[in-house]
Amino acid sequence: MPIPIETLQRLTRPVNPTSIDFRSRLERLFNLISRPIMLQLKPQLFQQRMPELTKTAVMIIGGAEDKVHGRQILQTFFKRSGGEDARIAIIPCASREPAIIGDRYREIFTEMGAKQIEILDIRDRDQGNHSDWLNFAEACTGVFMTGGDQLRLCSMLSETCIMDKIRMRAQLGEITLAGTSAGAAVMGEQMIAGGGSGESPNRALVDMTSGLGIIPEIIVDQHFHNRNRMARLMSAIAAYPDKLGIGIDEDTCAMFEADGTFQAIGKGTVTVIDPGEMTYTNQPQVDTTEPLSVHNLRVHVLSHGDRYNLYKRALVAPIR
Numbered sequence: 328m329p330i331p332i333e334t335l336q337r338l339t340r341p342v343n344p345t346s347i348d349f350r351s352r353l354e355r356l357f358n359l360i361s362r363p364i365m366l367q368l369k370p371q372l373f374q375q376r377m378p379e380l381t382k383t384a385v386m387i388i389g390g391a392e393d394k395v396h397g398r399q400i401l402q403t404f405f406k407r408s409g410g411e412d413a414r415i416a417i418i419p420c421a422s423r424e425p426a427i428i429g430d431r432y433r434e435i436f437t438e439m440g441a442k443q444i445e446i447l448d449i450r451d452r453d454q455g456n457h458s459d460w461l462n463f464a465e466a467c468t469g470v471f472m473t474g475g476d477q478l479r480l481c482s483m484l485s486e487t488c489i490m491d492k493i494r495m496r497a498q499l500g501e502i503t504l505a506g507t508s509a510g511a512a513v514m515g516e517q518m519i520a521g522g523g524s525g526e527s528p529n530r531a532l533v534d535m536t537s538g539l540g541i542i543p544e545i546i547v548d549q550h551f552h553n554r555n556r557m558a559r560l561m562s563a564i565a566a567y568p569d570k571l572g573i574g575i576d577e578d579t580c581a582m583f584e585a586d587g588t589f590q591a592i593g594k595g596t597v598t599v600i601d602p603g604e605m606t607y608t609n610q611p612q613v614d615t616t617e618p619l620s621v622h623n624l625r626v627h628v629l630s631h632g633d634r635y636n637l638y639k640r641a642l643v644a645p646i647r
Contacts, residue, residue: 383407383503385541385583389549389575389595390474390508394435400580400593405439407503408469414443416460416467416493420450420483421475421509428473436471443467447489455487464492467502474508478520481513481539494541500585504541508549511575516543517567525555528562528619530610535563542583544637548574551598564602565610565621571637572600587638591629601625603640 384407392400408415417432419425429446436444445463449455464470470493472480484490497504512518518538526532546567548560551574564572575581576595583589591597607622627642629635634643 383497383500383585385497385514386503386505386580387511387514387542387547387573387575387583388505388507388580389511389551389553389577389593389597391550391553391577392507392580392593393578394431398435398439400578401435402439403580403582403592404469404471404503404505405436405441409442411440411442413441413469414463414467415441415445415469415471416463417444417446417471417473418480418484418510419446419448419473419475421477421480422473423475423479425450425473428475432471432473449483449489452483452487455484455489457489461489461492464489464496469503470497470505472504472506472510472513474510477509477512477518477538478536480509481518481537484513485537485539490539494539497541505580511547511549513539514541514547515545515570516540517546517563517570519546519548519559519563522559522562524559526558528558528565528621529616530562530566530613530619531615533559533562533566535566542637544571545573546570548572549577551576552595553577557598560598560600561621561624562619564600564624565608565619568602568605568608570602571640572598572602574598574600583637586636588634588636588643590634591631593631595630597629597633597635599625599627599629599635601627601640 386404388400405413415436417429419429422428425448429448433444433446447460496502506514515538518536520534520536522533546563548556553576556574560572560574564570573581575597579593579595579597581589581597582592602624604623604625605621607620609620636643
């Protein structure tokens with residue numbers, strides 16, 4: 328806003344420079360001149376403090392994410408993959424109907440405005456070394472793994488050139504990688520392949536196998552509270568107490584940043600089971616159907632916006 332000429336004339340008329348009145352006028356003149364500059368700078372400073380929507384992440388989705396209305400999680404993936412400059416690879420091989428589910432996600436990301444979309448319809452392990460798909464995996468900005476059967480997904484992708492490329496680029500922060508349902512289950516080094524729900528923890532409640540090792544430190548369970556899987560994840564953590572348990576509800580995501588922090592996004596919760604201070608478990612000694620003792624587990628339940636640091640095993644204070 329321009330300073331009125333009358334104000335400038337009044338503040339700059341001749342006066343004794345040693346007087347109090349002169350110093351007062353000088354201070355008022357400085358404030359009038361500097362105020363518009365500070366008003367211009369404040370939005371810039373605020374923008375610098377805001378997280379960059381374009382930086383990459385690993386997004387672990389609990390399944391049944393909203394595909395119709397707000398599409399909050401899918402929109403976040405789209406933006407983190409580059410927005411209108413996004414080149415997205417869709418991997419639907421966990422599904423028994425990969426063409427149908429691949430087309431569904433292609434329609435969604437096309438509507439959002441992605442620059443290029445490729446469906447990597449891998450039907451056997453040899454296709455995981457396909458040169459055209461390897462080239463796209465090298466050039467893409469985002470990879471989306473759909474739901475289905477996590478055992479099928481791992482059998483197709485484990486130890487293939489394309490998975491090695493995707494894992495390396497995700498861990499280096501070069502791409503945004505997302506997996507929903509079965510695509511979420513495979514993220515850890517150890518993976519829940521199946522099991523039951525609704526019982527007390529026991530060894531028979533969970534079947535474990537090797538995952539794809541995107542974030543080796545975690546064990547993921549999806550559709551978590553929707554299918555009453557708390558006891559199942561606790562059973563898995565009792566067997567692998569060096570891992571962190573992450574249980575993710577439907578239409579909910581744990582979004583991991585490069586610094587090891589993750590944020591809960593969506594309508595449900597992300598449950599963290601931390602065995603770091605566990606003092607005892609009878610898991611190695613009991614029969615498969617006997618109840619497990621697991622002492623001194625720490626459990627956190629995170630809702631939308633809450634954050635947790637994987638490496639420090641601690642909640643992150645909310646931004647005020």
